[in-house]
Amino acid sequence: MVENVKELLKLHEGITHEVYLDNENSSIVPQEVVDAMLPYYNKKAYGNPTLTHKPGWEAFEVIMNSFQKIANYMGAKILEEITFTPSETEANNLAIMGTAFAQKSKGKKIVISEIEPINVLQVAEMMGKFGFSTTKIPVNNEGFIDLEKLKEAVDNETILVSISAVNNELGTIQPIKEAVDIVKAKNPQTLFHTDASDAYGRIPLNVQDLKVDLATVGSYKIQGPRGMGAMYLREGVNMERILEGQIGTQKLWPGVENTPLIVGFTKASELAFENFEANTAKMRTLRDKLVDGIFNELDDLRFNGPKGDKRSPDNANISILRCEGEALTIELSLKGIYVSSGSACSRRLLQPSHVLVAIGRRFSEAHGSILMKTTRSLTEEDIAYVLESLPTAVNRIRGIVGSTGVD
Amino acid sequence: MSRIPLPYNPKVMDLFRHPKNLGKMEDATVVAVAGNPACGDMITFYLKISAQDIIERASFESYGCAANIATSSIVTEMIKGLSLEAAWKDITWKRVTDEIGGLPSVKFHCGVLAVGALKRAIRQYFKEKGVAAPEWLPNEHTFEEKQALEEEELAKTLSKRLKPEAEKQS
Numbered sequence: 001m002v003e004n005v006k007e008l009l010k011l012h013e014g015i016t017h018e019v020y021l022d023n024e025n026s027s028i029v030p031q032e033v034v035d036a037m038l039p040y041y042n043k044k045a046y047g048n049p050t051l052t053h054k055p056g057w058e059a060f061e062v063i064m065n066s067f068q069k070i071a072n073y074m075g076a077k078i079l080e081e082i083t084f085t086p087s088e089t090e091a092n093n094l095a096i097m098g099t100a101f102a103q104k105s106k107g108k109k110i111v112i113s114e115i116e117p118i119n120v121l122q123v124a125e126m127m128g129k130f131g132f133s134t135t136k137i138p139v140n141n142e143g144f145i146d147l148e149k150l151k152e153a154v155d156n157e158t159i160l161v162s163i164s165a166v167n168n169e170l171g172t173i174q175p176i177k178e179a180v181d182i183v184k185a186k187n188p189q190t191l192f193h194t195d196a197s198d199a200y201g202r203i204p205l206n207v208q209d210l211k212v213d214l215a216t217v218g219s220y221k222i223q224g225p226r227g228m229g230a231m232y233l234r235e236g237v238n239m240e241r242i243l244e245g246q247i248g249t250q251k252l253w254p255g256v257e258n259t260p261l262i263v264g265f266t267k268a269s270e271l272a273f274e275n276f277e278a279n280t281a282k283m284r285t286l287r288d289k290l291v292d293g294i295f296n297e298l299d300d301l302r303f304n305g306p307k308g309d310k311r312s313p314d315n316a317n318i319s320i321l322r323c324e325g326e327a328l329t330i331e332l333s334l335k336g337i338y339v340s341s342g343s344a345c346s347r348r349l350l351q352p353s354h355v356l357v358a359i360g361r362r363f364s365e366a367h368g369s370i371l372m373k374t375t376r377s378l379t380e381e382d383i384a385y386v387l388e389s390l391p392t393a394v395n396r397i398r399g400i401v402g403s404t405g406v407d
Numbered sequence: 408m409s410r411i412p413l414p415y416n417p418k419v420m421d422l423f424r425h426p427k428n429l430g431k432m433e434d435a436t437v438v439a440v441a442g443n444p445a446c447g448d449m450i451t452f453y454l455k456i457s458a459q460d461i462i463e464r465a466s467f468e469s470y471g472c473a474a475n476i477a478t479s480s481i482v483t484e485m486i487k488g489l490s491l492e493a494a495w496k497d498i499t500w501k502r503v504t505d506e507i508g509g510l511p512s513v514k515f516h517c518g519v520l521a522v523g524a525l526k527r528a529i530r531q532y533f534k535e536k537g538v539a540a541p542e543w544l545p546n547e548h549t550f551e552e553k554q555a556l557e558e559e560e561l562a563k564t565l566s567k568r569l570k571p572e573a574e575k576q577s
């Protein structure tokens with residue numbers, strides 16, 4: 001199998017332009033971020049921050065500064081409210097399991113939306129093993145949660161509600177503030193968690209304004225290194241650890257703190273937030289050019305998710321009818337353009353993206369869907385290259401489909 | 408909902424990039440479809456069959472992944488010049504998978520579907536011709552045909568689970 005990859009990569013030789021748009025699934029770490037991280041492997045602060053020697057104290061200092069910065073960017077009150085985790089997957093696991101176990105005497109009901117990322121969806125479902133039940137709130141055809149249904153779903157046994165601030169596939173910006181008010185009005189004890197991985201660095205986010213109890217953010221989603229995320233837990237809320245081991249600077253996550261990754265995530269956050277307006281404006285401009293260009297060039301398309309300011313500025317999700325998504329991602333890769341698809345063929349269980357199904361897309365629409373996210377590091381030339389190459393790629397795959405895919 | 412690495416081999420990639428016998432055949436003797444656009448995996452086979460029941464030409468269209476495209480293409484190559492009997496007996500999904508140099512296990516079904524479509528086309532040929540099926544053609548469905556049926560059933564069940572909005576869209 002690995003030999004195959006060698007051959008596969010060879011097919012990409014001679015590519016003149018590469019455009020990475022699969023920022024949903026990983027990202028390119030800017031050199032500045034890498035440069036900021038490297039000294040922490042072997043030049044300084046390589047110690048364990050809980051030990052009484054210079055490299056340890058150096059690590060302690062830089063980690064504390066990072067806690068403070070991430071707390072500021074998220075709008076947390078104090079740095080103790082932040083826990084670094086190996087990614088948003090672990091942060092979501094901790095948020096759900098950790099609160100559920102700590103609150104179980106108050107009730108055993110969890111409420112999420114139908115379009116949560118799988119690291120929320122499957123964790124909530126897994127909690128069934130421990131006697132918890134999960135209710136999923138439906139969404140409309142743009143991915144907005146049904147607030148009425150949310151209100152109905154919460155009762156005095158509901159211990160946790162978890163709804164993403166921005167949906168990772170559709171870019172839908174949820175009315176979190178309203179949702180929190182609705183939930184707290186029905187049950188002030190219910191905790192509210194939001195996976196803000198796709199909001200952080202893309203839309204204004206402040207956990208105190210939103211009045212959420214817990215929030216998740218992730219590093220690679222803002223061009224930071226993979227393998228780092230953070231969870232916000234409002235001061236005073238009870239939570240249990242879900243992993244045991246040596247506790248260091250943070251009581252909710254054991255193990256030796258990964259100083260270089262923490263530094264990288266912090267640096268990536270700085271870069272995202274120091275020019276927040278300009279950065280997000282650029283994402284939006286490039287995204288709009290990309291989407292408008294594709295709609296100009298091709299017919300039989302569906303735009304997935306909302307338009308306008310209720311959509312995160314980086315997200316583009318388009319269904320290309322009569323075109324199979326997995327085949328298209330390969331065709332595009334051979335041209336140096338990297339995207340992902342919600343096609344059933346690209347999944348282990350051969351079922352299309354649950355998010356696209358939840359907004360009422362037919363299977364054949366989900367089948368040709370591609371997800372792209374812009375970053376501030378992309379250029380106008382990159383978008384021009386995509387617009388120049390994509391129609392040829394789509395037309396070739398549509399040519400293979402012929403009349404077969406028309407239902 | 409999770410993903411799986413798919414390191415396609417060079418032969419699959421080659422047939423994906425340069426599929427042989429692609430496209431509708433205007434003068435096809437028989438056309439058969441397997442799969443369902445709802446679940447995405449769908450293949451159309453076009454066969455030109457001589458009076459002596461020899462497959463003179465075969466072509467395909469595919470609404471599926473790279474493995475689906477490549478296996479369909481290779482089947483059209485493998486059956487060219489074969490008698491219907493030989494095509495029926497010799498072309499199994501295992502042979503097709505071997506011929507293509509192996510597939511990731513999650514993609515086996517794409518090859519199965521290609522062979523299912525072929526078997527369906529052969530069956531249909533005799534039906535349309537209005538002659539009794541030859542004795543080598545069993546009444547019972549082969550593994551590949553059963554799989555194709557199963558996949559089509561699954562597509563129906565999945566579509567039923569769709570939301571009402573989906574019905575409204577065209």
Ligand code: FES
Pocket residue numbers: 344345346350447448449470471472473474475514517
């Ligand atoms: S056609 Fe869907 S997985 Fe191959």
